[in-house]
Amino acid sequence: MSTAETTPTETTPTESSPTGTRTGTTTVDKAQYGLAAFLAVVGAYVVYDATTLSDGFADQPVQPYAFPYVVGGVLLVLAALLAIATARGDMPAAEEGEDVDLTQPSDWVTVAKLVVVFLANILLIDWLGWAITGAILFVGTAYVLGSRTLIRDVAVGVALSVGTWYGFYSGLGLAIPAGILDGVL
Amino acid sequence: MDSLNLLLDGFAQALTIQNLFYAVLGVFLGTAVGVLPGIGPAMTLALLLPITYSVGPDSALIMFAGIYYGGMYGGSTTSILLNTPGESSSVVTAIEGNKMAKKGRAAQALATAAIGSFVAGTIGTLLLVLFAPSVAGQVVKLGNPSNFALILLALFAVTAVLGTSRLRGFIALFLGLAIGLVGGQTGQARLTFGNPLLADGIDIVVVAVAIFAIGEALWVAAHLRRRPLDIIPVGQPWMSREDWGRSWKPWLRGTAFGFPFGALPAGGAEIPTFLSYVTERKLSKHPEEFGKGAIEGVAGPEAANNASAAGTLVPLLAIGLPTTATAAIMLLAIQSYGIETGPQLFDTEPDLVWALLASLFIGNTLLLLLNLPLAPLWAKLLQIPRPYLYAGILFFASLGAYSVSFQPFDLAILLVIGLLGLAMRRFGLPVLPLIIGVILGPKLEEQLTTSLQISSGDVSTLWSEPVAVIVYAFIALALTAIVVSGLRKPKPEAPLNEKEEVSA
Numbered sequence: 001m002s003t004a005e006t007t008p009t010e011t012t013p014t015e016s017s018p019t020g021t022r023t024g025t026t027t028v029d030k031a032q033y034g035l036a037a038f039l040a041v042v043g044a045y046v047v048y049d050a051t052t053l054s055d056g057f058a059d060q061p062v063q064p065y066a067f068p069y070v071v072g073g074v075l076l077v078l079a080a081l082l083a084i085a086t087a088r089g090d091m092p093a094a095e096e097g098e099d100v101d102l103t104q105p106s107d108w109v110t111v112a113k114l115v116v117v118f119l120a121n122i123l124l125i126d127w128l129g130w131a132i133t134g135a136i137l138f139v140g141t142a143y144v145l146g147s148r149t150l151i152r153d154v155a156v157g158v159a160l161s162v163g164t165w166y167g168f169y170s171g172l173g174l175a176i177p178a179g180i181l182d183g184v185l
Numbered sequence: 186m187d188s189l190n191l192l193l194d195g196f197a198q199a200l201t202i203q204n205l206f207y208a209v210l211g212v213f214l215g216t217a218v219g220v221l222p223g224i225g226p227a228m229t230l231a232l233l234l235p236i237t238y239s240v241g242p243d244s245a246l247i248m249f250a251g252i253y254y255g256g257m258y259g260g261s262t263t264s265i266l267l268n269t270p271g272e273s274s275s276v277v278t279a280i281e282g283n284k285m286a287k288k289g290r291a292a293q294a295l296a297t298a299a300i301g302s303f304v305a306g307t308i309g310t311l312l313l314v315l316f317a318p319s320v321a322g323q324v325v326k327l328g329n330p331s332n333f334a335l336i337l338l339a340l341f342a343v344t345a346v347l348g349t350s351r352l353r354g355f356i357a358l359f360l361g362l363a364i365g366l367v368g369g370q371t372g373q374a375r376l377t378f379g380n381p382l383l384a385d386g387i388d389i390v391v392v393a394v395a396i397f398a399i400g401e402a403l404w405v406a407a408h409l410r411r412r413p414l415d416i417i418p419v420g421q422p423w424m425s426r427e428d429w430g431r432s433w434k435p436w437l438r439g440t441a442f443g444f445p446f447g448a449l450p451a452g453g454a455e456i457p458t459f460l461s462y463v464t465e466r467k468l469s470k471h472p473e474e475f476g477k478g479a480i481e482g483v484a485g486p487e488a489a490n491n492a493s494a495a496g497t498l499v500p501l502l503a504i505g506l507p508t509t510a511t512a513a514i515m516l517l518a519i520q521s522y523g524i525e526t527g528p529q530l531f532d533t534e535p536d537l538v539w540a541l542l543a544s545l546f547i548g549n550t551l552l553l554l555l556n557l558p559l560a561p562l563w564a565k566l567l568q569i570p571r572p573y574l575y576a577g578i579l580f581f582a583s584l585g586a587y588s589v590s591f592q593p594f595d596l597a598i599l600l601v602i603g604l605l606g607l608a609m610r611r612f613g614l615p616v617l618p619l620i621i622g623v624i625l626g627p628k629l630e631e632q633l634t635t636s637l638q639i640s641s642g643d644v645s646t647l648w649s650e651p652v653a654v655i656v657y658a659f660i661a662l663a664l665t666a667i668v669v670s671g672l673r674k675p676k677p678e679a680p681l682n683e684k685e686e687v688s689a
Contacts, residue, residue, distance in 0.1 A: 061634060068366055115403075134580060134584065164584055
């Protein structure tokens with residue numbers, strides 16, 4: 001959803017690197033139109049969903065659709081305002097952090113790879129169980145993020161996933177579904 | 186005094202071996218993750234919420250209190266030793282702190298931060314103990330219309346007062362309110378896409394973990410720093426007599442700035458830390474050192490930061506209103522035990538509240554004992570390989586969301602909202618209004634419903650209580666101020682008017 005809005009070729013404009021001094025024209029963060037469109041879609045859907053609701057019970061003074069109408073309506077207004085602000089050259093201040101280097105262009109390929117690993121975890125967890133998919137998740141994301149010590153990664157990943165499985169089981173009394181390892185763990 | 190006895194009872198409860206263990210654990214974890222880049226106290230608490238499923242409420246809250254204070258100590262270490270502050274509240278500390286470290290005075294900077302945090306945290310907690318029960322005693326008498334107005338004020342304040350772009354604040358708030366609509370709490374399924382798994386709404390734990398942990402990890406992944414950071418080596422923190430002389434007044438002044446701002450609905454540490462910095466620069470006998478590593482510029486803001494953290498617990502415990510992200514997660518933790526938060530908390534759960542307050546004193550003391558000797562060890566944490574750090578965040582976030590109900594569906598929601606969190610960081614949308622909107626949106630609707638049920642549909646009940654009227658007047662005043670100042674810089678006025686209609 002959001003990754004599609006920000007195309008991989010786009011560099012993140014930041015206030016810390018004032019390179020966007022194109023004289024004459026205003027610099028426009030085009031991806032922000034995508035955010036405005038997203039807000040409009042969410043707002044429209046909230047309003048549409050509200051229209052499908054019927055009147056509440058007699059003792060319900062606030063109709064079930066009252067809040068959705070307000071929230072959806074305001075989201076539509078905000079979407080329009082954001083589009084206008086964007087056209088006027090309004091720039092977002094991207095969030096900074098210890099490990100964030102905003103002087104480099106955004107690396108959306110890495111994010112896409114992480115999402116794939118994450119999806120694999122979602123699809124496999126019922127079948128293989130957390131003890132296996134958790135390790136896959138750790139090893140996979142560490143690899144995507146640049147770790148190249150595969151044997152150590154696998155050792156850490158397995159220790160974490162099996163360790164948390166037993167930790168939840170004995171420490172918190174929660175049995176995480178074991179998947180195909182049912183009976184083994 | 187009654188409060189004193191209750192507090193002593195609280196100490197008795199907090200000082201049991203088991204609870205002391207959780208306090209130490211919380212302080213340790215909090216400092217460790219506070220030092221770790223990319224993880225703030227809010228994310229730590231969000232990741233540790235699964236613990237609330239099986240540990241008793243007192244132990245969990247005592248641990249969370251330790252994490253809260255510990256996370257802030259850790260954050261100051263990072264901002265002094267690296268030049269890139271992790272949380273907005275430690276931005277000011279980094280200005281002078283990092284300069285001091287570069288001059289070879291990292292040990293003194295860490296010491297004045299740690300001792301200043303202890304002083305401010307202790308005074309702040311004392312003020313909390315003094316004020317929170319009486320505030321709660323007043324608020325508990327208020328009716329639903331006043332509670333409705335107070336929630337509206339909290340939503341308005343975190344959105345409009347904090348942050349740089351009000352338009353983006355309101356976007357985040359209404360996205361949060363939309364997420365809060367999901368579910369069947371009004372008797373009809375709203376925004377569930379016909380999916381029975383959404384009938385109970387989206388678990389707020391999943392939302393919090395997604396926004397804080399997944400969104401942050403993905404955002405960092407997109408911008409991972411390829412060159413190593415310069416970490417300034419540090420020895421044992423200590424201070425000379427002169428450092429003490431220059432630090433103690435800034436500590437006290439910082440506390441005086443921090444606590445009231447924290448206790449206000451539009452709390453947060455940004456404003457008081459900044460005010461403290463400006464004040465110290467003005468009052469200093471060594472103004473020439475400012476910008477080059479003045480110890481006053483670390484002592485004051487760090488004290489303000491910790492005092493404001495204690496201050497944010499006043500609205501949290503006395504009214505049930507969270508005003509910071511960390512406070513929001515603590516509220517979730519309390520609610521996950523089925524405990525109704527709000528002014529009645531002091532009456533219904535006195536043991537829990539007073540044990541929590543006592544553990545704040547204990548945690549603060551533990552932090553001082555732990556941090557001064559262990560500072561060199563904490564500094565080593567900054568060297569953790571980044572792939573492991575962020576893979577670990579994704580791992581524990583997934584585990585936390587999965588453990589809510591062991592449904593892969595929750596992981597799918599985690600991913601979707603995590604991507605939203607990523608987009609929010611890309612587009613500069615503040616996280617706090619969204620999370621507060623998710624939590625308080627349903628409560629707002631509930632209070633409005635109850636108010637109108639009591640008045641049998643008469644809308645005028647909403648302004649029938651003096652507190653409600655005062656709150657509306659205050660909001661109207663703030664709106665006018667915003668509109669007036671906005672005329673110079675024309676931008677997002679319309680959403681504010683729209684918001685008024687909600688209250689009318």
